Amino acid sequence: MRDLDWNSFDVLVVDDEQDNLDAFRFAFRKSFKIHYALGGAEALSLLDRLDPAVIVADQRMPGMSGIEFLKQAKERRPDAAGVLLTAYADMTVLIDAVNSGAVDRYVQKPWNSKELAVILRQAIAGVATLRENRRLREQLAQYAGYLEREQRDPIDFGEIAGESEAMREVAARIGEVAKAATHVLIEGEEGAEKEVVARAIHVGSPREERPFVKVTCAAFRGDTLERELFGWRRGAFDGAFAERAGRLELAHRGTIYLDEPAPLTPSLQARLLRVLTDGEVERLGSTETTRVDVRVVLSLTPGIDEAWARAGVLPELVSRLSVFPLRLPPLRERREDIRALAEHFLRKVARRNARAATALSEEALAKLAAYTWPGNTRELENVVERAAILSRGDVILPEHLAFTARAQPAEPPARAPRAAAPAEPEADPAGREPAAPACARPRLDLSSQLDDIERRELLAALERCGGNKAEVARQFGMQRTTLYYRLKRLGIEG
Known part of the structure; x- marks a missing residue:
């Protein structure tokens, strides 16, 4: 079975008798992350804020049977695996449970703790695979859309070619850092080849076949840059009608290029620091953590680092982003x-x-x-x-x-010799102003x-x-x- 952290997945247990919930708690409290609800109504209310991987429900509950509850639970949490507990060998009930689509497994009571533990792990593994596949499909679809939105010429490194000693040194530095996983800071004036250098670093690295995601940070204001980088859950803010992956997730196992990221809000600083230290991201409005393996390449115009210091950017964040500084000389x-x-x-x-x-x-x-x-x-x-x-x-x-x-x-x-100054124009006998010489006329x-x-x-x-x-x-x-x-x-x- 997959090597998963079982305690990182929520399991919801629903029963109308407290003794049954206590028995479940005693058997599985150390093995799984268990949540409990007395009856279907309480459990449905809990599902508004809980996204469990597995829902275990007793069939015989007053007011709402286990099958009825699991049907409603599936509408709210379609990914969750439904496990039905029943004390009756009623084939009609079991057939109805399976055909409903809300029940993935059923277990007859009294249940065996070892057997039920295996069933829970299998259900969690199935849900984890489902979520991972959906995340990968989403990443692929959104990255494909991102590529379609980006209008750019084919990658061409002619812009960083040159015979000067300064550019030969830049090329050597690119070769040194490309094969490492180190984050890179590219400093250069406006119009310099910063993006081209970032692409050269990506193409020269083992991540070449993975995504290269560019983020023009100046295009985002306020907290919109944080949303773009980290994504969001549905309903996280006004206008968040659908869930969306952030650019950091799109760049998983690849490179993300942050072009002039300033200013940085305190919340964004904390999130970036967590990515750089732990490789973890959380979409806005979500408590679910996603691990990402991303190389960050950052470009700054000289002087922005001073603005960072004045704006109170965390020293640890500055330190981690500038592990390998690379200066691009201006064309002059x-x-x-x-x-x-x-x-x-x-x-x-x-x-x-x-x-x-x-x-x-x-x-x-x-x-x-x-x-x-x-x-x-x-x-x-x-x-x-x-x-x-x-x-x-x-x-x-x-x-x-x-x-x-x-x-x-x-x-x-060198300048051509100056011509002799023209003689002063003679005054007009009628007292009119002399005509301006042709060379003095505006053009x-x-x-x-x-x-x-x-x-x-x-x-x-x-x-x-x-x-x-x-x-x-x-x-x-x-x-x-x-x-x-x-x-x-x-x-x-x-």
Whole structure:
């Protein structure tokens, strides 16, 4: 028989005579976790807060027979195994009991304690198997749904490729920690390759064939992150109409990636600490403990750890989450990687868009190398993708590159000699203000000009296709979600 902790499963015994309940208590109090009820009405009330694995009921009880009680009990607790005790060799009653579906086993009184103990263990083992199978099916179904909801490209580790010494060191650190079960803290600026590094750790580990579950913690506010991680029982809070497994259960035997988990409520801190120390989770509203084997990979933007300290995050939790810290250098500290990354992103765009450019000119690469990249590799990918679409040729030129407004390209190392200052314009005889020189007239910056070009092209395509956005997306070789984002960003409605 399975190696189970019998005392971790509840057994409910129902009888209308206290002496019978006392006899049951004396025989099994050390072997099972027993609960008692005098009669069916009291037992049904108890089932509102108790989820037993086995229900043992006497057949002859006033007001409600054992079979009637077990039928009602099955409606409330369908998983529970029903055991009927009867002192009468009444075949009609026994046949009725079995055919009702509410009775799984029957035992004639007076019962033998050893025989009944075996029956209880068999019933518990059956219920435990049923619950475990349901949990695994639920985990599989919800993880499949999770994968469908996640929109991402196939795993591609080109983003962490590079010739710089800093990235070679990062790759070596990934190789060191991947094969261990240690929790990992990844520190890096916004737009760095933190998720890609987390995936590389997972793929390089013995957990590769198990789930990799990503949680974007900033998408959850208040106690919703706790619900998402730990799941809930039906009725645990307003709107909990059905039971749901948390992301930690979905990641069982795999890896869970927590992206920027801040702030953390005291309740969530305590629950996370229990997972890290004991490997146990409880869904909200439940007292049932589920064991999970999960590797936690955590990403933080530099400075959040200081915010954690100010917010009073438990020192033990911080210590357990930062066993193996791994720092990702920003792109401005490894400019020698820009060419390889830009060419990688260009190939990635070309796989999705047959009309996109396939090469970068040396002048464009020089402009990329001179930029400060506050958005790191994510910004580089966006800049390259946009230039590849707008280039209208096979080669990206400097004028196709547009950077964000939050930072401008760094000054080139050498400047052309200054031209002589123009002479002061002569005053107009009529007393009018002199005309401003052409160089002083305001003009749009490159980013605005490219926005105008993209807006005109998209409007023309929408007109050609009669407003059919799916056809426009196909013509441009982009996903519909990307098209919707660009239309919204450029203020094109409809």
